Amino acid sequence: MTFFIHTFGCQMNVNDSEKMASVLSRGGMRPVERVADARVVVVNSCAVRAKAREKALSFIGRLHPDQIVILAGCVSQAEKEQLLTRHRRIDFLVGTHQFHCLDHIVAGLLQSRHRGASLGFSRRWTELVPDAFARSSSVTAYVSIMEGCDNFCSYCIVPFTRGREKNRPGRDILAEARSLADQGYREIVLLGQNVNHWICPESQETFPSLLDRLASVADVQWIRFITSYPGYHDSRLVRVVASHDRIARHIHLPAQSGSTRILRRMNRNYSREEYLKIISQYRRAIPRMRFSSDFIVGFPGETEKDFMATLSLLRKVEYESVFSFAYSSRPLTRAQAWGDDVPREVKRERLRILQQLQEEIQCRRNRALIGSEQDVLVMAPHPSAVKEVIARTESYRVVNLESRMPPGSSIRVRITAAGPHSLRGVEVRN
Structure with missing residues (x-):
């Protein structure tokens, strides 16, 4: 059985999605890279702003009717069961403290597509997932x-x-x-x-x-x-x-x-x-x-x-x-x-x-950084430029450069160009 998790919102949501993926994998399910290939789609939502909420619901509206759809996270927690009445494409609501139950919820939905919600709050910190779980980054x-x-x-x-x-x-x-x-x-x-x-x-x-x-x-x-x-x-x-x-x-x-x-x-x-x-x-x-x-x-x-x-x-x-x-x-x-x-x-x-x-x-x-040398951490291959990587400085600036160094490498670069949102550099070799 396959699943796909789409995440909206902050780093906390990213981390929660990593844990949800671990829970589903523990239940014998397999993640896929394309939403169209998934039998189960989990949408981890953000409610901080109205626009973020609407993006999550719009994403759900575009899913195939045969896919099982779980709305997780802050929108579910805020609006609760009324979402099931207003949005018929949602099969189940999972709150911010309930993702540890996700494998059992999915197993139940596969047997009987009975709509419902799991929205309770935990009163204390509980270790809800295995010590080792899949991370979205290797760095x-x-x-x-x-x-x-x-x-x-x-x-x-x-x-x-x-x-x-x-x-x-x-x-x-x-x-x-x-x-x-x-x-x-x-x-x-x-x-x-x-x-x-x-x-x-x-x-x-x-x-x-x-x-x-x-x-x-x-x-x-x-x-x-x-x-x-x-x-x-x-x-x-x-x-x-x-x-x-x-x-x-x-x-x-x-x-x-x-x-x-x-x-x-x-x-x-x-x-x-x-x-x-x-x-x-x-x-x-x-x-x-x-x-x-x-x-x-x-x-x-x-x-x-x-x-x-x-x-x-x-x-x-x-x-x-x-x-x-x-x-x-x-x-x-x-x-x-x-x-x-x-x-x-x-x-x-x-x-x-x-x-x-x-x-x-x-x-x-x-x-002002053009011509300076900066220590950077290679984060990932560039998604659209062959032989290039994306790196970050200590102050979290993005630096694009040509390099063969793998993610996780610490390298020194000379900044050669700058825009408002990123820098360009060349590797400084000893």
């Missing part, structure tokens, strides 16, 4: 250390789809990281909705201590962590990052807005000034530290002055990259009750202006 491995969120930002549906914060025991995290390093993975990415708020449920150890120990025992090129919450960065975490070269000099630090007034309405629990203080602390301790971020434009009540504050934050920080979106109201959130009072055309124009500014910043910063 980078995701390691989940916590899940859920207790912050309840006013725009965000995550606490309702992922549940309250649950933390994985530190000994299990360290054991998995050591195993991955021994298997030859060159990059480990620690995952969590608020990854830097991790607290060991057994010892009360905190994230800076875990990161310190992990960087001391895991023999990899780089360790990264996403997504971190600005309010949980402190001087101790800065010191730990600064003390280990294998902790990448790049942090994804979502700001969401450059206006303190809007940040308060978002329930982000930090001000513009406090956010900039975090940036300054890192740059004083690690001059080459680089940042990326997330921004929402057109949040309810956002004025032109608020938007200008966001643009000024982009200019001040000069991010390596930015994920930016127009606000869309999400069910269950506090902001849904406020009304979507920023006109759609205003949102669209603000998003265009922000993205244009960020592209100019990226162009300028990338062009």
Whole structure:
């Protein structure tokens, strides 16, 4: 029996899809590379924005009627059984805490195509999959250390789809990281909705201590962590990052807005000034530290002055990259009750202006690297250029170059050209 998993959304979803593939393989099923060849199709969905939800449902609408369709992840968790009434092509709903049951669910559907849902929340962290499971990359491995969120930002549906914060025991995290390093993975990415708020449920150890120990025992090129919450960065975490070269000099630090007034309405629990203080602390301790971020434009009540504050934050920080979106109201959130009072055309124009500014910043910063030498990690063969590979710098910039080195190789390159989203280089040979 064959299956295909299509993933929408964040790295947490990618990691969940890897685990779902392992569970299905454990049940005797075989993955296929084309959705048309699959008897069972699992769509792992994202509910953070309305557009992501619509993409998942549109994908399902294009599937063959004979295929068994399972909608997994955040959309299922948020909207529950009503999806089965509205979308007849969905056979079964699997929530964010139920993918460990996927093999049994599929076995039942193959015997009797009885529609249903498995949507319960786990109250604590549980090791739900085998220690070894199929990874989507031979270079980078995701390691989940916590899940859920207790912050309840006013725009965000995550606490309702992922549940309250649950933390994985530190000994299990360290054991998995050591195993991955021994298997030859060159990059480990620690995952969590608020990854830097991790607290060991057994010892009360905190994230800076875990990161310190992990960087001391895991023999990899780089360790990264996403997504971190600005309010949980402190001087101790800065010191730990600064003390280990294998902790990448790049942090994804979502700001969401450059206006303190809007940040308060978002329930982000930090001000513009406090956010900039975090940036300054890192740059004083690690001059080459680089940042990326997330921004929402057109949040309810956002004025032109608020938007200008966001643009000024982009200019001040000069991010390596930015994920930016127009606000869309999400069910269950506090902001849904406020009304979507920023006109759609205003949102669209603000998003265009922000993205244009960020592209100019990226162009300028990338062009400044032309002629420099950079250490990069080869990630994969280039999908469309023969003899070329895709590599990444420590600051997560994409570098395309001609090379025979296999994925996982660390090489030095000289940058020869630059665009807003990637660099081009040549290998520097000793």
